[in-house]
Amino acid sequence: MEFEIYNVDDTAKLGINLGKLLNAGDIICLTGDLGVGKTHITKGIAKGLGINDNITSPTFTIVNEYDSGRLKLNHFDVYRVSDPDEIYAIGFDDYIFSDAVSIIEWANYIEEILPNDLLHIDIKKDYSKGEDYRKITLNAYGKRYDYIKELKI
Template sequence: MNFYVNSLEETTKIGSLLGKLVQPGDVICLTGDLGTGKTHITKGIAKGLGISEHITSPTFTIVNEYDSGRLKFYHFDVYRVSDPDEIYAIGFDEYIFSDGVSVIEWANYIEEILPKEFLHIYIEKDLSKGENYRKITITPYGERYNYIKELKI
């Protein structure tokens, strides 16, 4: 599925609509260049889960945990992870195989340790169409993510 947005608000809205659909144990992998909107999608997912806390990227802590929404929410940023053992050391498997929702920014950095089933969101800029223009491609890997067909913008 492809979505086209032209503002940060529209990017966040896609995340929010997705956050209303996610289910326990879902793993959402975000990829795209620096500044494409991965954290804005993540903030939207948190909002859709009913989390009102301020969402920040856990660049130096690797994971932030939130439990004030309808499901526990784990926000990973693996941009600075240089070895998969680093992420295993924080209990990565316990997070992604739990009944919470895990969002992983820069998931392409840890492809070899991702579960077989996940929802992939790729965000790319098209500056020829404007500063905030983005193409957001959402691809489900696994039948559990068939609900993505219900995502309407």
């Protein structure tokens, strides 16, 4: 499933609408270059889950937890993880195999330790189509994510 987005507001809307569809235990893996909007879509997902906290990228702490919405959210940023053992040391399996929604920015850095069932979201820029243009591609791995067929901006 692909979406062409031409502004930050639509990136957030896509995230909000996805957040409304998510279920306990869902794992969202985000990939894309620096500055493409991984944290923006995460902020939207949090809003869709009913979380109104200030969502920040946990670049230095690896994970931020939010539990003020309809589902708990574990937000990972593994950009600085150089060895999968680092992520295991924080109890990664306990986080992602819980009833919380887990969002993993830079998931490609730890793909060898990710479960088979997940929702992968890749975000790409194309400046030839405008400064804020993004192509957002969603790929569902596992039947639990069939609901993304209902996703709209």
